[in-house]
Amino acid sequence: MKVDAGGYPASVNEAADAARRAEAAGYDGWWAPETQVDAFIACAVAAERTERIELSTAIAVAFARNPMTVALQANDLQTLSGGRFSVGLGSQIKPHITKRYSMPWSHPAPRMREFVLAMRAIWATWATGERLDFRGDFYTHTLMTPFFSPGPNEFGNPKVLLAAVGPLMTEVAGEVADGILCHAFSTERYLREVTIPALERGRAKAGKTLEGFEISGPSFIVARSDPAEQAAGVQFVRGQIAFYGSTPAYRPVLELHGWGELQEELNVMTKRGEWDKLPDAIDEEVLNTFAVIGTPEEVVAEIKRRYGDAVTRMTLFAGDDEGVAMVEALRGASGSGAGPGRAVSSE
Numbered sequence: 612m613k614v615d616a617g618g619y620p621a622s623v624n625e626a627a628d629a630a631r632r633a634e635a636a637g638y639d640g641w642w643a644p645e646t647q648v649d650a651f652i653a654c655a656v657a658a659e660r661t662e663r664i665e666l667s668t669a670i671a672v673a674f675a676r677n678p679m680t681v682a683l684q685a686n687d688l689q690t691l692s693g694g695r696f697s698v699g700l701g702s703q704i705k706p707h708i709t710k711r712y713s714m715p716w717s718h719p720a721p722r723m724r725e726f727v728l729a730m731r732a733i734w735a736t737w738a739t740g741e742r743l744d745f746r747g748d749f750y751t752h753t754l755m756t757p758f759f760s761p762g763p764n765e766f767g768n769p770k771v772l773l774a775a776v777g778p779l780m781t782e783v784a785g786e787v788a789d790g791i792l793c794h795a796f797s798t799e800r801y802l803r804e805v806t807i808p809a810l811e812r813g814r815a816k817a818g819k820t821l822e823g824f825e826i827s828g829p830s831f832i833v834a835r836s837d838p839a840e841q842a843a844g845v846q847f848v849r850g851q852i853a854f855y856g857s858t859p860a861y862r863p864v865l866e867l868h869g870w871g872e873l874q875e876e877l878n879v880m881t882k883r884g885e886w887d888k889l890p891d892a893i894d895e896e897v898l899n900t901f902a903v904i905g906t907p908e909e910v911v912a913e914i915k916r917r918y919g920d921a922v923t924r925m926t927l928f929a930g931d932d933e934g935v936a937m938v939e940a941l942r943g944a945s946g947s948g949a950g951p952g953r954a955v956s957s958e
Contacts, residue, residue, distance in 0.1 A: 612941055613665075613923060613942075614639055614925055614937070614941045615640035615642055615927070616632075616638040617644070617669070617927070619644055620648060622647075622648060623648050623652050623653050623656050626656070627659070631657070634664040637938045637939065638938055639664070639924070640664060640665035640924065641666055642667050642668075642926060643657065644669055644670070645672055650670070651671060654666045655688060661695075666697070667697040668700070669774070670701030671700055672708075673700040673702060674716065674719075674726075677750065678752065679729075681698065685698040685769045686769070689766050693766060697769050697770040698770070698772070700773055702780065717749075720777075720779035720782075720783050723780060724786065724787055725747040725748065725749050726750065727771055727773070729750045731787075732745040737755075737760050770825070771790075772791065773788040774794060775791055776794045776796065776863075777860065778808075778809040779809075781810055782812050783813060785814045785816075786814070786816045787817070790825025790827065795829055795830045795901075796829075796861050796864060797829040798868065799829075799917040799921075802829065802922075805867065810826070825923050827923070829918075831848050831852065831902035832910060832914070833848055833902060833905075834905065834906070835907075841905075844904075845898070846890055848898070848901075848902050848904075849889075849891075853889035854889060856874055856877045857877035859878065861874070868897075870897060877892055907940075908940075910937070911937055911940040925941060
């Protein structure tokens, strides 16, 4: 199991420094989120400040862009990082795409499938010099002159990772991507009963298995020895679970556990602007089903129990001191991405 570092930096400089610290602490990878900073720029600066650690956008909003712009950015970052970059993409949800980015929204799973295939067609043209002739339902790319082609990348094409929750997008990830970024708003049961079977269907479409496919597991994790710090982390995670739970697109995760009505309750609260009350709506059962909470030692043991045979990577949002010890401990897990068979305890 590889162990990655994550967080929500407030500036590109802060993000790149976090990547540098993660490398020094021994993490395998560092993810750049697209919240308050541009994930591609964050990865570019991080590539300059690091030497070994893998870098990825996690996620960059695909539908705020187009396949050509992302193909070029990803190609540049693969070169700049010396082959350490993966492009992590997500669809976001309709209100953000149409109201925040003023971009079109339709059929997200088929559109994402086509987005990735278009990127791969563009990279193939750059590598081979063959004519670009991608024609799809959502994207058309038929012009590439030598002046605009960077040529083949000496480090090969970057890996493509897709964020997915629902089975349709997850199946797309299995078919056209190199890995999946499981949303933090997921559970062990959902991973085993919904996510992995959908990935297997997608891989079968491509004539492949899950062998070599990256599965980055759910990551609501609070690993703190200090009681006060742990309590603060739990309150933050309650808010995150409630925020994501209010989204209609994520209701199936709650419904699997018999908590579908909670989504409606949370959604009403957000529409009323009751953001400060959201954490209190998440009870202990829901909290502990979604999150892994405890001392670093307890968290390592529970991550291995829940996900050790099912994922290939985990992301920690731990402090520097806690993270160093946890990285080595978690590497003892032998996730292969192909272990859906273990029985899941009833919740």
